[in-house]
Amino acid sequence: KKLQKKTAVAVDVPLAPYLPPELTKESRSFFQSQTRFKALLELVFSPGDPKDQEKDRLEFEQAKIEFETVAHKARDIYATHERRAEGRMWRALQQLPEDLYDEAVQSRPEAVPEPLLFHQRYSAEIFDNLNEEE
Numbered sequence: 001k002k003l004q005k006k007t008a009v010a011v012d013v014p015l016a017p018y019l020p021p022e023l024t025k026e027s028r029s030f031f032q033s034q035t036r037f038k039a040l041l042e043l044v045f046s047p048g049d050p051k052d053q054e055k056d057r058l059e060f061e062q063a064k065i066e067f068e069t070v071a072h073k074a075r076d077i078y079a080t081h082e083r084r085a086e087g088r089m090w091r092a093l094q095q096l097p098e099d100l101y102d103e104a105v106q107s108r109p110e111a112v113p114e115p116l117l118f119h120q121r122y123s124a125e126i127f128d129n130l131n132e133e134e
Contacts, residue, residue, distance in 0.1 A: 093105065
């Protein structure tokens with residue numbers, strides 16, 4: 001008799017990234033603490049027995065409506081400002097002499113000089129203030 005080896009079919013095993021326990025210690029301790037976990041759930045979900053009154057809810061709704069009204073006005077003002085600025089830009093381009101108009105439309109904007117780029121100006125300041133853990 002000859003023994004035949006059984007070949008196993010390759011099974012797809014979902015791989016998970018390895019996270020060292022040192023990096024997850026704070027998160028694990030947070031979720032293992034019942035008081036902290038309960039406080040997080042209360043923050044995210046509304047309480048089962050709300051203590052606010054109808055008067056408080058109406059006051060909140062009025063404040064929310066006022067805020068949304070002011071925010072809507074501010075967005076409208078900004079959108080109007082943007083439309084005007086764009087219109088002025090195109091009018092200024094159209095008023096250029098013909099040879100300059102073609103050049104302005106076809107030209108590419110100049111690159112920002114290297115010393116004025118954010119990462120060039122502030123990289124030393126940012127990295128000097130970091131500690132070893134950051």
